[in-house]
Amino acid sequence: MSDEPKKKTSRYDPSRRKFLKGVGVAGAGAALADSLLNRDVSAAKSKLNAPGDPISGSVNIALDINGQKRNATVEPRTTLLSTMRDRLEPGITGPKLVCDMGTCGACTVLMDGKPVYSCLVLAVDAVGKKLTTVEGLGTPENMNAVQRAFVAQDALMCGFCTPGFVTTISAYLKKNSNPTLDEVREACKGNFCRCGTYPRVFEAALAAAKAGVNG
Amino acid sequence: MPQQQPQPSPTPPRKKKIRVPRVVNGIDTMVEIEVDDVAGPGWGPNDKHTLLNHAYTRVDAPLKVSGAAHYTYDVRLPGMLYGRILGCPHAHARIKKFDASKASTMPGVKAIVQTPLTEFRFAGSPVAAVAATTPELAQDAARAIVVDYEVLPHVVRARDAIKPEAPEVLARDTRKPDEKNLRFAAKAGDPQKVEAALAASDAIVEAEYYTPRIHHACLETHGMVVDYSGGDSATIYATTQGTFTIPKDAADTLGLKESAVTATVQHMGGGFGSKFGIGIEGMLACKLSRATKTPVKLMMNRYDEFVMAGNRSGSWQKLKAGVKNDGTLTAVRATQYRLGGVGGGSQAGQPYAVYRAGEFYREVYALHTNEDSSIAMRAPGHPQASFAMESLLDELAYKIGMDPVAFRKKNMRDEVYHRQLDRGAREINWAKRNTKAGAGAGPLKRGIGCGAGTWGGGGNDQCKVEVTVGRDGSVLVAVGTQDLGTGTRTYTRAIVAEELGLQIRDVVEQIGNSKLGGANPSGGSTTAASLSPSVKDAAIKTRLALAEKIAPLLGNPKPEEIAFAGGNVSAGEKSLSWKQACASLPAAGLTAHGVWRQDLQSRGVHGVCFAEVEVDVETGKVRPIKIVQVQDGGLPLNRLTMESQLNGGMIQSLGMAFWEERVMDAHLGMQLNPGFGDYKLPGSLEMPEFVPLIDDDDKREVVIGIAEACIIPSLGALANAVFNACGVRVRELPITPDKILSVLMSERRTA
Numbered sequence: 001m002s003d004e005p006k007k008k009t010s011r012y013d014p015s016r017r018k019f020l021k022g023v024g025v026a027g028a029g030a031a032l033a034d035s036l037l038n039r040d041v042s043a044a045k046s047k048l049n050a051p052g053d054p055i056s057g058s059v060n061i062a063l064d065i066n067g068q069k070r071n072a073t074v075e076p077r078t079t080l081l082s083t084m085r086d087r088l089e090p091g092i093t094g095p096k097l098v099c100d101m102g103t104c105g106a107c108t109v110l111m112d113g114k115p116v117y118s119c120l121v122l123a124v125d126a127v128g129k130k131l132t133t134v135e136g137l138g139t140p141e142n143m144n145a146v147q148r149a150f151v152a153q154d155a156l157m158c159g160f161c162t163p164g165f166v167t168t169i170s171a172y173l174k175k176n177s178n179p180t181l182d183e184v185r186e187a188c189k190g191n192f193c194r195c196g197t198y199p200r201v202f203e204a205a206l207a208a209a210k211a212g213v214n215g
Numbered sequence: 216m217p218q219q220q221p222q223p224s225p226t227p228p229r230k231k232k233i234r235v236p237r238v239v240n241g242i243d244t245m246v247e248i249e250v251d252d253v254a255g256p257g258w259g260p261n262d263k264h265t266l267l268n269h270a271y272t273r274v275d276a277p278l279k280v281s282g283a284a285h286y287t288y289d290v291r292l293p294g295m296l297y298g299r300i301l302g303c304p305h306a307h308a309r310i311k312k313f314d315a316s317k318a319s320t321m322p323g324v325k326a327i328v329q330t331p332l333t334e335f336r337f338a339g340s341p342v343a344a345v346a347a348t349t350p351e352l353a354q355d356a357a358r359a360i361v362v363d364y365e366v367l368p369h370v371v372r373a374r375d376a377i378k379p380e381a382p383e384v385l386a387r388d389t390r391k392p393d394e395k396n397l398r399f400a401a402k403a404g405d406p407q408k409v410e411a412a413l414a415a416s417d418a419i420v421e422a423e424y425y426t427p428r429i430h431h432a433c434l435e436t437h438g439m440v441v442d443y444s445g446g447d448s449a450t451i452y453a454t455t456q457g458t459f460t461i462p463k464d465a466a467d468t469l470g471l472k473e474s475a476v477t478a479t480v481q482h483m484g485g486g487f488g489s490k491f492g493i494g495i496e497g498m499l500a501c502k503l504s505r506a507t508k509t510p511v512k513l514m515m516n517r518y519d520e521f522v523m524a525g526n527r528s529g530s531w532q533k534l535k536a537g538v539k540n541d542g543t544l545t546a547v548r549a550t551q552y553r554l555g556g557v558g559g560g561s562q563a564g565q566p567y568a569v570y571r572a573g574e575f576y577r578e579v580y581a582l583h584t585n586e587d588s589s590i591a592m593r594a595p596g597h598p599q600a601s602f603a604m605e606s607l608l609d610e611l612a613y614k615i616g617m618d619p620v621a622f623r624k625k626n627m628r629d630e631v632y633h634r635q636l637d638r639g640a641r642e643i644n645w646a647k648r649n650t651k652a653g654a655g656a657g658p659l660k661r662g663i664g665c666g667a668g669t670w671g672g673g674g675n676d677q678c679k680v681e682v683t684v685g686r687d688g689s690v691l692v693a694v695g696t697q698d699l700g701t702g703t704r705t706y707t708r709a710i711v712a713e714e715l716g717l718q719i720r721d722v723v724e725q726i727g728n729s730k731l732g733g734a735n736p737s738g739g740s741t742t743a744a745s746l747s748p749s750v751k752d753a754a755i756k757t758r759l760a761l762a763e764k765i766a767p768l769l770g771n772p773k774p775e776e777i778a779f780a781g782g783n784v785s786a787g788e789k790s791l792s793w794k795q796a797c798a799s800l801p802a803a804g805l806t807a808h809g810v811w812r813q814d815l816q817s818r819g820v821h822g823v824c825f826a827e828v829e830v831d832v833e834t835g836k837v838r839p840i841k842i843v844q845v846q847d848g849g850l851p852l853n854r855l856t857m858e859s860q861l862n863g864g865m866i867q868s869l870g871m872a873f874w875e876e877r878v879m880d881a882h883l884g885m886q887l888n889p890g891f892g893d894y895k896l897p898g899s900l901e902m903p904e905f906v907p908l909i910d911d912d913d914k915r916e917v918v919i920g921i922a923e924a925c926i927i928p929s930l931g932a933l934a935n936a937v938f939n940a941c942g943v944r945v946r947e948l949p950i951t952p953d954k955i956l957s958v959l960m961s962e963r964r965t966a
Contacts, residue, residue, distance in 0.1 A: 151280060159284055
């Protein structure tokens with residue numbers, strides 16, 4: 001696989017996939033990211049310093065996830081979701097791949113504290129951001145208030161949507177620590193459930209708000 | 216992990232006759248059955264349990280809420296390849312040429328396999344699959360496969376497919392050469408008696424009802440991870456509703472003995488009837504793994520999941536019914552088309568089993584279109600039939616000016632429904648409802664409707680459960696069953712804990728592995744009624760075996776007189792803690808084997824629903840306000856998870872009522888909404904108030920499954936609530952604003 005940047009005289013190919021595969025653009029925080037971006041690649045690539053310079057082929061990046069520095073080799077088009085699930089070793093599989101196109105919320109992670117769909121974030125754009133997944137919010141032995149409330153209210157069934165909801169609600173309660181039911185519903189509108197846990201998800205969010213969110 | 220030991224054939228047990236409640240022809244009846252005379256203690260009265268029939272949290276919840284639960288989609292193995300399916304883009308086509316030469320030389324591509332089909336009858340039909348080192352490279356390679364098709368005519372709309380000149384979806388059946396897309400399936404009843412009864416009726420309603428194809432929309436798509444590296448065994452991680460539906464077909468495809476393949480499913484992300492067996496996706500995954508001698512993960516992407524993973528068949532029903540002024544349903548005549556794509560579809564026979572008509576006649580057909588075959592989906596055929604029947608009954612009730620609840624009571628087969636209807640009516644405040652549909656100044660108008668359902672939910676004898684008590688006091692219950700999010704793990708622990716006088720946390724369960732004791736697949740709402748009696752049997756045998764061992768320490772009482780409660784074991788004045796009792800066991804502990812006890816379960820549940828909606832008659836938008844569902848199920852194993860099941864049934868029903876439908880482009884023959892952006896699932900902003908009510912007046916001391924029963928009654932209730940609110944009878948689901956407005960606007964024009 002060639003690491004050379006595509007020549008400007010190469011045959012014009014309008015397909016989006018080829019564009020994304022061939023050429024990516026380093027994220028906005030590229031200057032900051034230089035310290036995280038491992039550049040043990042070809043000499044041509046070592047000239048990539050300024051934001052907006054193209055990257056292509058295979059890129060080694062480091063991500064700040066759940067307080068840990070995690071290394072991965074990705075293509076420019078690889079999503080943050082796929083990076084966590086398929087490329088990190090060991091993988092981070094709390095965020096789920098359900099639609100892969102930003103229509104269901106199962107892949108929700110926090111990027112600098114704000115919920116984002118990790119299937120819509122390119123891994124290279126997540127460099128330099130503080131990322132939190134559901135695993136970073138609590139463990140089975142040490143759950144946060146939202147997770148404890150989900151257990152108590154039975155706000156889950158198959159559980160596949162649950163990491164997304166827990167992540168969304170944990171972030172929301174930090175923003176609004178005493179929401180109404182309507183505010184909870186509004187906050188959850190980007191997360192879908194098929195088993196039918198919504199009413200108990202809402203109850204869990206309100207119960208967690210009452211208990212006070214920690215972490 | 217305990218190995219399943221072959222059991223020596225026991226001498227056949229004595230038989231005895233007992234009387235148990237059964238639903239016969241829709242009526243609760245006491246019948247005499249023959250059972251093995253080794254039964255032993257039953258569940259006891261439903262209100263006397265210490266754990267069961269209470270609300271207790273799921274034991275797998277902490278794992279799921281913290282992202283620590285591992286599903287098939289999460290599995291990662293060293294060197295694992297990623298599989299990707301290539302589907303046919305045409306609704307009907309034959310392969311002329313298949314060229315994977317370029318694809319197979321692309322970076323990271325390790326194998327390409329074809330499906331055995333050469334003619335494809337729906338867009339998205341799987342043609343081939345690729346295995347590559349990353350998901351992106353697999354996708355690139357799939358796109359690089361060049362296939363030449365001979366494109367053939369297609370038809371995707373039922374109303375087009377029924378025409379004699381429509382393109383043919385299937386090859387002709389040589390036994391019935393005159394049938395094309397409309398194929399006769401069954402008939403029942405007497406058409407002449409129906410006509411006579413209709414002629415003698417005081418009022419008649421004739422109408423057509425239509426429900427579209429609906430998707431399971433499991434969040435975890437179909438697929439599997441095949442852990443095979445060319446040796447003589449393999450492990451299959453499958454997102455499945457049936458642990459034991461996997462090994463044989465996987466083994467056949469891998470070229471292994473069935474006993475050399477282990478299937479495992481610890482958690483799975485939704486099934487709703489769609490995940491039994493390895494499927495085409497599993498067959499392709501096994502083929503890729505066999506070809507590469509490398510582990511392969513093949514999970515369908517969301518597009519494939521919509522177009523080829525199966526769905527709930529649509530329905531087109533032509534009903535005509537007559538009624539006397541006193542509310543007696545005199546006759547029902549039905550022509551029922553099952554819309555199952557290339558498959559036969561499913562639809563409960565009219566009149567829907569909750570009700571009895573004086574006379575009936577029905578003809579049932581399959582009407583084929585170039586779409587993937589419908590498959591089982593939560594209560595197959597029932598919501599479709601119930602929607603039509605409940606709408607029809609409502610139309611008849613309004614026509615003769617009779618209260619819809621009273622009208623239903625008059626025509627129901629089973630009096631259990633009466634008490635459920637009364638309770639639901641009280642809860643929704645049926646008395647405040649408008650007796651004239653559409654009354655009120657508007658533009659926001661509220662209405663209430665009702666519906667009823669029925670289901671079996673009985674079990675079978677496939678579950679073989681093992682309980683092992685360790686010298687250290689540990690308790691392990693093991694069986695190869697699967698937990699779909701239904702709470703199976705949790706009640707399995709609770710049954711054992713209650714029997715042994717322990718807490719749920721004192722018991723550990725092991726499930727979801729085909730090397731454990733056998734279990735039935737989770738279909739037909741048969742799991743609880745198959746598994747719980749076997750768990751109870753194992754728990755009772757464990758208690759009695761342990762009691763026998765420690766009797767000398769308690770003054771030699773009879774084993775069955777030793778009490779296991781509150782973490783202690785006691786008889787008379789003497790008492791030991793659980794740990795002390797277990798310390799007397801040998802090093803290998805104690806193991807008991809549980810088998811099914813027919814007397815601990817039954818079949819036959821009911822269920823009613825009352826729904827309140829608000830219709831904005833200026834925009835046509837319907838807002839659900841409150842849904843009340845009353846559901847019986849014999850002994851509720853866990854009230855918390857049972858209520859969640861009821862909520863889930865109501866919510867899926869909401870989706871069918873107002874938002875969900877597969878939309879096909881007639882010209883292209885493709886699905887236009889194969890994604891959650893355009894296939895609208897119920898979301899948080901649409902949620903009404905839910906009132907799930909367990910019918911505790913059901914005193915049957917047996918376990919019966921309710922997972923499917925609880926999705927049935929709400930659909931008719933919602934449609935009837937819409938009519939009561941705005942006076943518009945929408946007979947084609949989903950009930951969308953345009954359908955309401957077009958009627959209201961034409962009424963205003965003619966007013």
